[in-house]
Amino acid sequence: MTGFLFENAWMIPALPLISILLIGLFATGSNARFAGIIGSVAIGTAFLLTCGLGLAYLSSAEAGASAVTWSIEWLRYQDHLVVSLGTLIDPISLLLLFVVTSVSLLVHVYSIGYMAGDEGYSRYFVFLSLFTFSMLGLVLAPNLLQMYVFWELVGVSSFLLIGFYYTLPEAIAASKKAFIVTRFADLFFLAGILVLGFFVHQWIVDAEWGGVTAAAVQSASAVQALDFATINSEPVLAHLKDQPGVLGLDLLTVAMLLVFIGAAGKSAMFPLHVWLPDAMAGPTPVSALIHAATMVVAGVYLVARLFPGFAASGDALDVVAAVGCITCLFSALIACTQTDIKRVLAFSTLSQIGYMMLALGVASAEHPAGLGAAMFHLFTHAFFKALLFLGAGSVIHAVHSNDVAEMGGLRKKMPLTHATFLIATIAIAGVPPLAGFFSKDEILGAALDGEHHLIFGVGLFVAALTAFYMFRVYILTFLGGHKSDGAAKAHESPPIMTIPLVVLGVMSVCGGWIAVSQFVLPGVELHAHLLVMGLSVAAAVVGIGSAFWLYGGQANRAQTMAESMGGIYRLVQNKFYIDEVYLFVTKMIFRFIAAPAAWFDRHVVDAVMNLSATVVRWVGARLNVLQTGQVQTYGIWMINGTILVLLFLWLVQR
């Protein structure tokens, strides 16, 4: 892979970085209004570069080629552990680059309207650019440590954006929660890096000592333990697989599971999902970009990056499948009971990412179709979910409330928002020929092909649930009569906000027609399942139908049904009380570890030190009698002392 664009792919993340500087220097105070334009132009250029890069890749490289096109030495730990910053170009990084730059561009443009007049306007665009920079750096990472570096940076930009309204207590709490929960997960990611760093390094050194040059992996002497190319190479995986780990697992499985916990934290998989619904306290465009389309799929991307490792381990991949499966079912159930429009979308995001994880989990080295399906769903989901969030933002902007109980009847008042929201709803529900149908269908097909019948069943059920809860929100928001003054006075948002909606609407319709799986996995045969298609369409129809039956009519069918379920409904509505469990554990840590540590330090450790001082003082007071003031006495002691010292030296020297 050669050519100007490949060797300068670093410019893509560099552009938003430059935009941070420009905004910081020129667009503060009275010039703040330029911040949005600077940010949008920078990311727009990055988007064009990405498109150029993609076209160059399609026309020049062989299908599926992968190469590090640019790199500089960054952090030298020791030989074979030299971390570089670089750009890895391959199908999945290109796919993610496209998703990130395009959605980010649309969100930037939309935010110019949405954030207009906010006192933190230029701060907002600085944070947004910081996020885009970090996410692009993450996507391009050719080694695990660069991934981790930008992983943390997206974490902190997410923290800053969730806490953007820094005077609101719930926003502050949500931002801290998001950061700390994901940090907790990142701890395991870091531990995974330590494990891989050590054992892969050991393998490289042994290979050199054994006369086997590391040529098995790469040609030159510059084999680095944390490069994806090294970790994913067969001899290394085989070596790791042979080593004993802990708890009876092999080392490869241990390492992959550690990394997966990190991925699960960022992607908000059960039981580390608790931060994502709260993260909706940030501005809505942020939710669209970070907490729906890009950052939260970083975990999926990480698993895809290390897919050879997960596949070689086998057990680790089963865990991915199980976690994905539980998350997608669990959050789809919760989504059916929430009334805050952004929370429904948040749980829906959880559920859809669970779907992607599930797809990865059903793939294997021999049948990697699930990997392609996961990437395909990541791609389509980014557009329709971003659209749903931006549409919700447009509604919230107009109604000044997040609660669907205060909306209703917005179909006529906000026609463009309504139309695009409806498209996205149909797309996520899996109705052909919109985007969601194709990617969801591929996932279900992969599950069936892999003989994962239980997972297939759950997937199908969740498909129906998805159609149900999304249409429930759609009906409550846009149909019927208005339920509050805000809804009555609502009017369409300005064009700067609706144009991005329309663009995303087009992508939500057409996104599924792009052969993403063939792009990601060239040469892998995909066969259409008429059975799967039929079943998934049926599931969508059932879901949509029951939503209209429960919420479309005048009768209080929904409420009656909720009441008839009693405790179960309340359990689901309260998100299975998982937040409460966390709260309890945190309190216990504060009460039984942190507080005692602080007390112990002041009242035990320090007290012992002070006690020794007191003892010295007491002894000193007793020894005062020796201070007679008589020179003769001092002289005698001096001579005695000298003799003792000489005696000691003489003894030691012997």
Add this chain to the structure above:
Amino acid sequence: MSWLSLLILIPFATALAVVATPDSKWYVRRWVALFGTGVVLALSLVMSVSYMQAVLQRGGDASMLTISQMEFEQSVPWFKSMGIEYHVGVDGIAMAMIVLTAIIIFTGVLASWEVKERSREFYAFLLVLVTGVFGVFISVDLFLFFLFYEVAVLPMYLLIGVWGTGRKEYSAMKLTLMLMVGSALVLVGMLALYHAAGSQTFDLNKLAMVDYSRDLQQWVFPCVFVGFGVLGALFPFHTWSPDGHASAPTAVSMLHAGVLMKLGGYGVLRVAVYLMPEGAKQWALFFLVLTTINIVYGAYAAIRQTDLKYFTAYSSVSHCGFVLFGLCSLNLMGFKGAVIQMFSHGIMTGLFFGLIGMVYGRSKTRDLTKMGGLSKRIPWLATSFYIAGLASLGLPGLSGFVAESTVFLGGFFGNPWVDSTTMRICTLLATSSIVVTAVYVLRGLSRVFQGPMTKSEFSQMQDATIPEKLCTGILVATLAVVGMYPPVLIDLIEHAIVPIANRF
């Protein structure tokens, strides 16, 4: 004369110049001090560049060395009969510490721009203190090293006792006594080595060529380690640190936490680990456990603090633990991480204490439960505070991550003298502190800067003045430069660490 001697002469001359200023013109002194420290800062930067050139010119294969290679050496006999010399010289580690010290003292003068009370004595003591610190870093002769070490520790008593706040006499006394006990241990150890080497020389590199008996190393190593460890906040000898920092005036806290505590780690590396590899091997496990406690326990204790200075002091206990932990790993990455952490923590904690002083000057309280919503009025200070906080929780892109990740890898790689499972468990425990740190940093900062404003007087606050902006700006920029492009620091120190690591 070696350029290095200028590093002690200029601060000392500046101290004398400050003393000579007329009584009525207190504002002249700060300019004199700023000028003197500015020259030192420029000198230190020029010297590190020429050090790098010297290393490149020296060439040859340095990967097999076991003796530190000094540059800019100068040696003048002093007490010939005892082999004591005025012998100065630096390697990359010392060079990094010199740059750190120069940055901290320069910004420290900026942070004490408004000190009016007995400003003559204040600046003079501050400059004498920093003379001692520079002296330690340039000394190759152990006797000289110790002499400067004492020069650096003693003015602290007066600086806290006179210009401090709160229980200042108690804190100053406690700090001085504990550090003196540490010094006594160091002195005993040093004399033992001197004696065992034949009482001919205090030259560090000549002492390093001697094979000390296992028995000797077995008792001298812990003496020296604990002796310096007291200053490096080694558990359980760290208790002087919270009280001392809480009572000290801003610039003194900055200098103390930023530089003086680094003398502890530096001494452990230079004297204990470098001279006594056998002792280090025998004691590695013991001190590894202590420093793991340091890291984890300091972090948990920090969660409960409500006074900003205590909060930062416990955070320092935890972070200084990384320095000693890295040294106990007894491998290249551990040592490298420890030195990077010394530099990084020095800058970071200097920034923390500088900012605390600036916030305290405005809010008149350090109790974080009484503050809130300050970022609206003082965005510059709030942003700097957040950057310091993010550096301390190890955010990549700031220097803390470079240091901590190197220390973690060093710990995980371990060494042949400590059981690898124990080593890894300790490393993972130490690593877990990154979560605890995130908890206390975010809790603390959001209390102070976010949320609604808690007091009406806060709405009158003014953001940073120009000296304050310069002070915080330099420190933030240093954190960012090292964090974004680590080779600037790693290239400087790596050549100096290899010989020490090769001894193991």
